[in-house]
Amino acid sequence: MTLSEKVKNILDALENEYPGAVCSLQYEKPYELLFATRLAAQCTDARVNKVTPALFARFPTLSAFADADDREVEEYIRSCGFFRIKARDLTAAARMLLKDFGGEVPGDMESLLKIPGVGRKIANLILGDVFGKPAVVADTHCIRLSNRMGLADSKDPAKVERSLRELLPPERSSDFCHRLVLHGRAVCTARRAMCDKCCVLHWCDSAGV
Numbered sequence: 302m303t304l305s306e307k308v309k310n311i312l313d314a315l316e317n318e319y320p321g322a323v324c325s326l327q328y329e330k331p332y333e334l335l336f337a338t339r340l341a342a343q344c345t346d347a348r349v350n351k352v353t354p355a356l357f358a359r360f361p362t363l364s365a366f367a368d369a370d371d372r373e374v375e376e377y378i379r380s381c382g383f384f385r386i387k388a389r390d391l392t393a394a395a396r397m398l399l400k401d402f403g404g405e406v407p408g409d410m411e412s413l414l415k416i417p418g419v420g421r422k423i424a425n426l427i428l429g430d431v432f433g434k435p436a437v438v439a440d441t442h443c444i445r446l447s448n449r450m451g452l453a454d455s456k457d458p459a460k461v462e463r464s465l466r467e468l469l470p471p472e473r474s475s476d477f478c479h480r481l482v483l484h485g486r487a488v489c490t491a492r493r494a495m496c497d498k499c500c501v502l503h504w505c506d507s508a509g510v
Contacts, residue, residue, distance in 0.1 A: 438479075
Protein backbone atom coordinates (compact mmCIF):
# COMPACT_ATOMS: atom_id res chain seq x y z
CA MET A 302 0.00 0.00 0.00
CA THR A 303 1.33 3.42 -0.94
CA LEU A 304 1.35 6.33 1.48
CA SER A 305 -1.29 8.14 -0.55
CA GLU A 306 -3.53 5.07 -0.39
CA LYS A 307 -3.00 4.87 3.37
CA VAL A 308 -3.93 8.53 3.78
CA LYS A 309 -7.09 8.09 1.69
CA ASN A 310 -8.15 5.07 3.73
CA ILE A 311 -7.64 6.96 6.99
CA LEU A 312 -9.54 9.99 5.70
CA ASP A 313 -12.42 7.85 4.46
CA ALA A 314 -12.63 5.85 7.70
CA LEU A 315 -12.68 8.95 9.89
CA GLU A 316 -15.24 10.63 7.65
CA ASN A 317 -17.49 7.59 7.88
CA GLU A 318 -17.07 7.46 11.68
CA TYR A 319 -17.54 11.20 12.26
CA PRO A 320 -19.55 12.53 9.30
CA GLY A 321 -20.62 15.80 10.89
CA ALA A 322 -17.30 16.89 12.31
CA VAL A 323 -17.27 20.59 13.17
CA CYS A 324 -15.47 22.77 15.67
CA SER A 325 -16.88 22.14 19.13
CA LEU A 326 -16.51 25.78 20.18
CA GLN A 327 -19.80 27.65 20.08
CA TYR A 328 -19.97 31.03 18.32
CA GLU A 329 -22.16 33.19 16.12
CA LYS A 330 -19.69 35.73 14.74
CA PRO A 331 -16.22 35.16 13.26
CA TYR A 332 -14.50 37.20 15.95
CA GLU A 333 -16.30 35.15 18.61
CA LEU A 334 -14.62 32.01 17.26
CA LEU A 335 -11.30 33.85 17.29
CA PHE A 336 -11.80 34.83 20.92
CA ALA A 337 -13.16 31.43 21.98
CA THR A 338 -10.16 29.69 20.45
CA ARG A 339 -7.83 32.01 22.35
CA LEU A 340 -9.63 31.13 25.57
CA ALA A 341 -9.30 27.42 24.75
CA ALA A 342 -5.51 27.49 25.11
CA GLN A 343 -4.64 25.21 28.05
CA CYS A 344 -8.38 24.82 28.63
CA THR A 345 -11.12 22.48 27.43
CA ASP A 346 -13.63 23.50 24.77
CA ALA A 347 -16.40 22.42 27.17
CA ARG A 348 -15.21 24.92 29.77
CA VAL A 349 -14.92 27.70 27.17
CA ASN A 350 -18.47 27.00 25.99
CA LYS A 351 -19.69 27.51 29.56
CA VAL A 352 -17.91 30.84 29.80
CA THR A 353 -18.55 32.51 26.45
CA PRO A 354 -22.37 32.97 26.58
CA ALA A 355 -22.11 35.37 29.53
CA LEU A 356 -18.94 36.95 28.14
CA PHE A 357 -20.45 37.66 24.74
CA ALA A 358 -23.69 38.88 26.32
CA ARG A 359 -21.79 41.39 28.45
CA PHE A 360 -19.60 42.50 25.53
CA PRO A 361 -21.84 41.99 22.48
CA THR A 362 -19.71 43.85 19.93
CA LEU A 363 -16.08 44.39 19.06
CA SER A 364 -16.44 47.96 20.24
CA ALA A 365 -17.64 46.73 23.61
CA PHE A 366 -14.59 44.50 23.91
CA ALA A 367 -12.28 47.29 22.76
CA ASP A 368 -13.62 49.62 25.44
CA ALA A 369 -13.73 46.97 28.17
CA ASP A 370 -11.71 47.09 31.36
CA ASP A 371 -9.37 44.09 31.33
CA ARG A 372 -10.18 43.40 34.97
CA GLU A 373 -13.86 42.99 34.21
CA VAL A 374 -13.12 40.66 31.31
CA GLU A 375 -10.89 38.65 33.65
CA GLU A 376 -13.80 37.94 35.95
CA TYR A 377 -15.79 36.37 33.11
CA ILE A 378 -12.96 34.12 31.92
CA ARG A 379 -11.20 33.33 35.20
CA SER A 380 -12.07 29.62 35.06
CA CYS A 381 -10.35 29.26 31.67
CA GLY A 382 -6.90 29.70 33.19
CA PHE A 383 -4.23 32.27 32.31
CA PHE A 384 -7.14 34.72 32.50
CA ARG A 385 -5.09 37.90 32.83
CA ILE A 386 -3.10 37.53 29.63
CA LYS A 387 -6.14 36.16 27.80
CA ALA A 388 -8.21 39.17 28.84
CA ARG A 389 -5.49 41.52 27.58
CA ASP A 390 -5.33 39.63 24.30
CA LEU A 391 -9.10 39.82 23.76
CA THR A 392 -9.34 43.57 24.30
CA ALA A 393 -6.17 44.27 22.29
CA ALA A 394 -7.40 42.02 19.47
CA ALA A 395 -10.72 43.87 19.39
CA ARG A 396 -8.94 47.19 19.10
CA MET A 397 -6.72 45.92 16.28
CA LEU A 398 -9.64 44.40 14.38
CA LEU A 399 -11.45 47.74 14.53
CA LYS A 400 -8.42 49.90 13.75
CA ASP A 401 -6.58 47.84 11.15
CA PHE A 402 -9.19 45.54 9.62
CA GLY A 403 -12.40 47.54 9.53
CA GLY A 404 -14.01 45.46 12.24
CA GLU A 405 -13.70 42.24 10.25
CA VAL A 406 -11.64 39.13 10.91
CA PRO A 407 -9.06 38.94 8.10
CA GLY A 408 -8.95 35.90 5.86
CA ASP A 409 -5.23 35.45 5.33
CA MET A 410 -2.54 33.93 7.50
CA GLU A 411 -0.21 36.92 7.51
CA SER A 412 -2.88 39.29 8.80
CA LEU A 413 -4.25 36.85 11.35
CA LEU A 414 -0.82 36.34 12.89
CA LYS A 415 -0.59 40.07 13.62
CA ILE A 416 -3.53 39.86 16.01
CA PRO A 417 -2.60 39.64 19.72
CA GLY A 418 -2.81 36.09 21.02
CA VAL A 419 -3.14 34.50 17.59
CA GLY A 420 -0.70 31.81 16.50
CA ARG A 421 -0.83 29.41 13.59
CA LYS A 422 -3.24 27.02 15.33
CA ILE A 423 -5.86 29.73 15.83
CA ALA A 424 -5.21 31.23 12.41
CA ASN A 425 -5.67 27.87 10.70
CA LEU A 426 -8.92 27.25 12.54
CA ILE A 427 -10.25 30.62 11.39
CA LEU A 428 -9.13 30.06 7.81
CA GLY A 429 -10.76 26.64 7.69
CA ASP A 430 -13.99 27.21 9.60
CA VAL A 431 -14.79 30.81 8.73
CA PHE A 432 -13.37 31.12 5.23
CA GLY A 433 -13.45 27.51 4.02
CA LYS A 434 -9.79 27.56 3.06
CA PRO A 435 -7.37 24.62 3.32
CA ALA A 436 -6.09 24.51 6.87
CA VAL A 437 -4.25 22.22 9.27
CA VAL A 438 -4.97 22.85 12.94
CA ALA A 439 -2.05 21.20 14.71
CA ASP A 440 -3.51 20.94 18.21
CA THR A 441 -2.63 18.30 20.80
CA HIS A 442 -5.01 15.71 19.35
CA CYS A 443 -3.76 16.28 15.82
CA ILE A 444 -0.13 15.99 16.88
CA ARG A 445 -0.67 12.86 18.98
CA LEU A 446 -2.78 10.97 16.46
CA SER A 447 -0.77 11.98 13.41
CA ASN A 448 2.35 10.61 15.06
CA ARG A 449 0.64 7.40 16.15
CA MET A 450 -0.75 6.79 12.67
CA GLY A 451 2.56 7.51 11.00
CA LEU A 452 1.53 10.69 9.21
CA ALA A 453 4.02 12.82 11.14
CA ASP A 454 7.18 12.30 13.13
CA SER A 455 7.44 15.27 15.43
CA LYS A 456 5.80 16.89 18.44
CA ASP A 457 6.49 20.34 17.04
CA PRO A 458 3.20 21.86 15.79
CA ALA A 459 4.82 23.63 12.83
CA LYS A 460 6.52 20.43 11.63
CA VAL A 461 3.32 18.41 12.00
CA GLU A 462 1.43 21.06 10.05
CA ARG A 463 3.97 20.92 7.24
CA SER A 464 3.88 17.13 7.14
CA LEU A 465 0.11 17.01 6.93
CA ARG A 466 -0.06 19.73 4.29
CA GLU A 467 2.15 17.54 2.11
CA LEU A 468 -0.06 14.49 2.63
CA LEU A 469 -3.66 15.69 2.84
CA PRO A 470 -5.89 16.81 -0.01
CA PRO A 471 -6.33 20.54 0.73
CA GLU A 472 -10.11 20.39 0.55
CA ARG A 473 -10.22 17.67 3.24
CA SER A 474 -7.55 18.96 5.60
CA SER A 475 -9.68 21.13 7.88
CA ASP A 476 -12.36 18.50 8.45
CA PHE A 477 -9.66 15.87 9.03
CA CYS A 478 -8.31 17.89 11.95
CA HIS A 479 -11.79 18.24 13.48
CA ARG A 480 -12.25 14.49 13.19
CA LEU A 481 -8.93 13.87 14.91
CA VAL A 482 -10.20 15.89 17.87
CA LEU A 483 -13.31 13.73 18.12
CA HIS A 484 -11.34 10.52 17.65
CA GLY A 485 -8.72 11.65 20.14
CA ARG A 486 -11.35 12.29 22.78
CA ALA A 487 -13.38 9.14 22.20
CA VAL A 488 -10.93 6.42 21.18
CA CYS A 489 -7.28 7.35 20.76
CA THR A 490 -6.89 9.22 24.03
CA ALA A 491 -3.67 10.57 25.50
CA ARG A 492 -3.88 8.03 28.30
CA ARG A 493 -4.73 4.97 26.23
CA ALA A 494 -5.29 4.06 22.60
CA MET A 495 -8.34 1.79 22.41
CA CYS A 496 -7.27 0.04 19.25
CA ASP A 497 -10.07 -2.53 19.44
CA LYS A 498 -12.56 0.32 18.89
CA CYS A 499 -10.55 2.21 16.28
CA CYS A 500 -11.86 2.81 12.77
CA VAL A 501 -8.32 3.36 11.39
CA LEU A 502 -6.87 0.25 13.04
CA HIS A 503 -5.77 -1.33 9.76
CA TRP A 504 -3.75 1.72 8.63
CA CYS A 505 -2.23 2.89 11.90
CA ASP A 506 1.48 2.39 12.55
CA SER A 507 0.87 2.12 16.30
CA ALA A 508 -2.06 -0.32 16.23
CA GLY A 509 -1.79 -2.78 19.05
CA VAL A 510 1.36 -1.21 20.46
